[in-house]
Amino acid sequence: MAAKIPVTVITGFLGSGKTTLIRNLLQNNQGRRIAVIVNEFGELGIDGELLQSCQVCPEEEDNNNDDSNIYELTNGCLCCTVQEEFLPTMQQLIKRRDNIDCILIETSGLALPKPLVKAFRWQEIRNAATVDSVITVVDSEAVAAGTFASDLEAVESQRQADDSLEHETPLQELFEDQLACADLVVLNKTDLVNQETLAEVKDLVKEELPRVVKIVESHQSEIDSSILLGLQAAVEDNLDKRPSHHDMEEEHDHDHDHDHDDEITSHHVVLDRTFEPKQLKQQLQTLVQQQEIFRVKGFVAVKDKPMRLVMQGVGNRFEQFYDRAWKPEEMRQTRLVFIGKDLKSSDIESQLVSLN
Numbered sequence: 001m002a003a004k005i006p007v008t009v010i011t012g013f014l015g016s017g018k019t020t021l022i023r024n025l026l027q028n029n030q031g032r033r034i035a036v037i038v039n040e041f042g043e044l045g046i047d048g049e050l051l052q053s054c055q056v057c058p059e060e061e062d063n064n065n066d067d068s069n070i071y072e073l074t075n076g077c078l079c080c081t082v083q084e085e086f087l088p089t090m091q092q093l094i095k096r097r098d099n100i101d102c103i104l105i106e107t108s109g110l111a112l113p114k115p116l117v118k119a120f121r122w123q124e125i126r127n128a129a130t131v132d133s134v135i136t137v138v139d140s141e142a143v144a145a146g147t148f149a150s151d152l153e154a155v156e157s158q159r160q161a162d163d164s165l166e167h168e169t170p171l172q173e174l175f176e177d178q179l180a181c182a183d184l185v186v187l188n189k190t191d192l193v194n195q196e197t198l199a200e201v202k203d204l205v206k207e208e209l210p211r212v213v214k215i216v217e218s219h220q221s222e223i224d225s226s227i228l229l230g231l232q233a234a235v236e237d238n239l240d241k242r243p244s245h246h247d248m249e250e251e252h253d254h255d256h257d258h259d260h261d262d263e264i265t266s267h268h269v270v271l272d273r274t275f276e277p278k279q280l281k282q283q284l285q286t287l288v289q290q291q292e293i294f295r296v297k298g299f300v301a302v303k304d305k306p307m308r309l310v311m312q313g314v315g316n317r318f319e320q321f322y323d324r325a326w327k328p329e330e331m332r333q334t335r336l337v338f339i340g341k342d343l344k345s346s347d348i349e350s351q352l353v354s355l356n
Contacts, residue, residue: 004127004128004129004130005093005094005097005100005101005102005103005128005129005130006102006103006129006130006132006229006230006232007102007103007104007105007120007129007130007131007132008102008103008104008105008131008132008133008134008135008228008229008231009105009107009113009116009117009131009133009134009135009235010022010104010105010106010107010135010137011107011111011113011134011135011136011137011178011181011182012109012136012137012138012139012178012186012188013109013138013139013142013174013175013178014109014294014295014314014339015109015139015142015294015295015297015312015313015314016109016137016138016139016142016188017137017139017186017188017189017218017220017221018106018107018109018137018221019038019106020220020221021135021137021186021188021218021221021223021228022036022104022106023221024221024222024223025104025225025228025229028224028225029225030225030226032101032102032225032229033099033100033101033102034069034100034101034102034103034104035069035070035071035093035096035100035102035103035104036069036070036071036103036104036105036106037070037071037073037086037089037103037104037105037106038070038071038073038106039073039105039106039107039108039111071089071092071093073085073086073089086116086119087119087122087124087125090119090124090125090129091124093129094125094128094129097128102132102229103129109295109339112174112177112178112244112246113134113136113177113178113181114177114181114239114242114244114246115246117131117134117181117235117236117239118236118239120235120236121236126236130234130235130236131233131234131235131236132229132230132231132232132233132234132235133183133184133228133229133231133232133233133235134181134182134183134184134233134235135182135183135184135185135186135228136178136179136181136182136184136185136186137185137186137188137221138179138185138186138187138188138201138205139188139189139314140187140188140189140190140192140193140197140198140201141189141192141193141317142189142314143175143201143204143205144193144197144198144200144201173245175208176208176245177244177245177246179205179208179209180208180209180210180242180243180244181235181242181244182209182213183213183231183233183235184213184214184215184216184227184228184231185205185209185213185214185215185216186215186216186217186218186221186223186228187201187202187205187215187216187217187218188218188219188220188221189218189219189220190217190218190219191219192317198217202215210241210242210243211241211242265339265340265341265343266337266338266339266343267337267338267343267345267348268335268336268337268338269298269334269335269336269337269338269348269349269352270333270334270335271333271334271335271352271353272331272333273301273334274300274301274302274303274332274334275300275301275302275334275355276302276303277300277302277309277311277320279355279356280300280311280352280355281311281313281318281320283351283352283355284296284311284313284318285313285316285318286351287338287347287348287351288313288316289316290347291340291342291343291344291347291348292340292341292342292343293338293339293340293343294314294339294340294341295312295313295314295337295338295339295340296311296312296313296318296336296337296338296339297310297311297312297313297336297337298310298311298312298334298335298336298337299311299333299334299335299336300320300334300336301326301332301333301334305322306325306326307322307323307324307325307326308322308323308324308325308326309321309322310322310323311336336352
């Protein structure tokens, strides 16, 4: 019987650096034949396109065909769409097991990892694939800034002082569940905080780990693949050691407390025009101040530039880089995805359209 395909689940909050981590793994694959499943939140496959542009995987017009190395699931919540989308994708990959050395799954920043891992107990999957490990990527600066609560330190002090208080937000619960399921934690963007702050972030992360889990530090998700792959944890067999806030829910009950339709939504903007990067960045930062926007990501057409600009933002912090040349046949559009709460879509679009 052929060996099971090892699957590495890469989870983490919005903007933590999961896609960059996978791009680095693909570009430094050490001869491994790697397939990738990307679970996008929203209708634009931004992360899937970024991975295609790494120039390692073949670029296909339809990246969900039988010969592609990258599969996109656009529902945005693997825990709620395992049977409908994930199972057929895994079955396609299992048919190609002789040509695949490992599989990487990038979950949406809004997804719980544990329900996904449970799917590897299903008869259709368990004899052919195993979860090698769950890797949780943490944005050091965002955690230090109290992303998951208005004042994380004050909330924690209140909780310690009064056990009857319930101050956890859905985002904090999600962050804790992602850590609780981890076999390895990547403390990313460490160059954006000082050593004292980094030590505080590390202590906070350790408090949420129910088991002894290694923590590795990274600046830009650049970590040797030998550290990330081949952990052989067989995660599906020891889920009882990975507590979740949702353990008491019925296994097939989709009315979760983390109902994303009520809490977090995405809005995509497609404009047939170019932008000046500095001006666009300033406008996006203004929008982040005006609305509860957690994440902005997308591609920007820049006047007189043959290259496509990638722009990504978490809070007020934005980064940009040119990833590849525009293809002759593709429209030079600006495509952006906004993820947040109670988004005012018309305001977002009107402010972008009004830029000169």
